[in-house]
Amino acid sequence: MQILTALEPLRTALSALKNNSGDARLALVPTMGALHEGHLTLVREAKARAEHVVVSIFVNPRQFGPNEDLATYPRQLEADARLLEAEGVDVLWAPTVEVVYPPAYATSVQVSGLDAVLCGAARPGHFDGVATVVSKLFNQVQPDVALFGEKDWQQLAIIRRMARDLDLTRPRADAILGVPTVREADGLAMSSRNKYLTADERAAAPAMNRAMRVAAERIVAGEPVAQALAVLRAKVLAAGFRSIDYADLRDAATLEDLAAFDGRPARLLVAAHMGKARLIDNVAVG
Numbered sequence: 001m002q003i004l005t006a007l008e009p010l011r012t013a014l015s016a017l018k019n020n021s022g023d024a025r026l027a028l029v030p031t032m033g034a035l036h037e038g039h040l041t042l043v044r045e046a047k048a049r050a051e052h053v054v055v056s057i058f059v060n061p062r063q064f065g066p067n068e069d070l071a072t073y074p075r076q077l078e079a080d081a082r083l084l085e086a087e088g089v090d091v092l093w094a095p096t097v098e099v100v101y102p103p104a105y106a107t108s109v110q111v112s113g114l115d116a117v118l119c120g121a122a123r124p125g126h127f128d129g130v131a132t133v134v135s136k137l138f139n140q141v142q143p144d145v146a147l148f149g150e151k152d153w154q155q156l157a158i159i160r161r162m163a164r165d166l167d168l169t170r171p172r173a174d175a176i177l178g179v180p181t182v183r184e185a186d187g188l189a190m191s192s193r194n195k196y197l198t199a200d201e202r203a204a205a206p207a208m209n210r211a212m213r214v215a216a217e218r219i220v221a222g223e224p225v226a227q228a229l230a231v232l233r234a235k236v237l238a239a240g241f242r243s244i245d246y247a248d249l250r251d252a253a254t255l256e257d258l259a260a261f262d263g264r265p266a267r268l269l270v271a272a273h274m275g276k277a278r279l280i281d282n283v284a285v286g
C-alpha cells in the first residue's frame with residue numbers, strides 16, 4: 001500500500017494503476033480516520049466492486065463548527081494504515097490541510113435546502129464543508145464508485161445530490177454507494193465519536209436505536225407519526241440522553257419532513273446528546 005500526502009505523487013500512482021490494468025475500476029472510501037469496523041466494511045465492499053481501492057483519511061477542518069471537536073477528534077494514522085494494509089488497499093491518500101486548502105483557498109460547495117435541516121440546522125456550515133471536501137476528493141481521485149456509510153444518511157443524500165448536480169461521477173446507479181450501518185452487538189451504531197462515552201453512557205446509548213426500531217414499526221403499522229415520535233423522544237430522554245436535536249420522519253431522498261407515512265421510502269432520523277457525545281442514527285421505515 002502506498003501512503004501519499006501530496007497531489008503529484010497521487011496522480012502518478014493513480015495513472016500507473018489505471019495504465020497497468022486497462023478497464024479496472026477504482027473505488028474511493030473517504031474517511032476522517034480513527035477507523036473502526038464500519039470503515040473496514042466500506043473497504044471490503046469497495047474491494048468487492050472494484051479492482052483498486054483508495055482510502056482517504058483527512059480530518060476536514062471545514063466541516064467542524066467553532067465549538068466542535070476538531071482539536072480532539074481522534075487521529076491515529078499509523079494504526080489506521082496498518083488496518084488498511086491488512087485489507088489490501090492500494091493507496092492511502094492522507095493529504096495535509098495545506099494540500100487540500102492551499103493559502104487563499106476561496107471555493108465552497110453548497111447543496112441548498114438539503115443542508116438546512118436535521119444536522120444542518122444544529123451545525124451550520126457543516127455540510128458545506130463536507131460537500132466541498134468530497135467534491136475535491138472526487139476530482140483528485142476520479143473514482144468509478146465511492147462508498148459512504150448509511151449512518152450519516154443526510155450526508156449520503158447530500159453527496160448523491162451534489163454528484164448528480166455537478167456531474168461529478170459517471171451516471172451509474174451505484175456510483176455513490178450507501179453501505180448499511182455497522183452496529184455493535186447491542187445495536188449501537190459504530191462511530192469514532194463513541195469513544196467520548198463513559199462506560200455508563202456506553203451501556204445506556206443503545207436504547208436510542210431500540211426505541212427507533214419500535215417507532216418505525218409502529219409508524220408502518222399505522223400509528224400517527226407525531227404520536228410515535230413523541231414516545232420515541234420520551235424513551236431517548238428516559239435512557240439518559242440529555243437533549244435531542246431532532247427525531248424526525250423524512251423522505252429518504254429529498255429529506256422532506258413527513259407528517260404522515262404514505263408508503264414512499266422514508267427514514268426515521270435522530271440526533272441526541274449523551275455526555276460529551278452527540279450521537280446520530282437512522283432506520284428505514286417501511
Ligand code: PAF
Binds near residue numbers: 058060063130133152
Ligand atoms: O463521513 C465522514 O467521515 C466525512 O464526513 C467525510 C465524508 C470523509 C468527509 O470529510
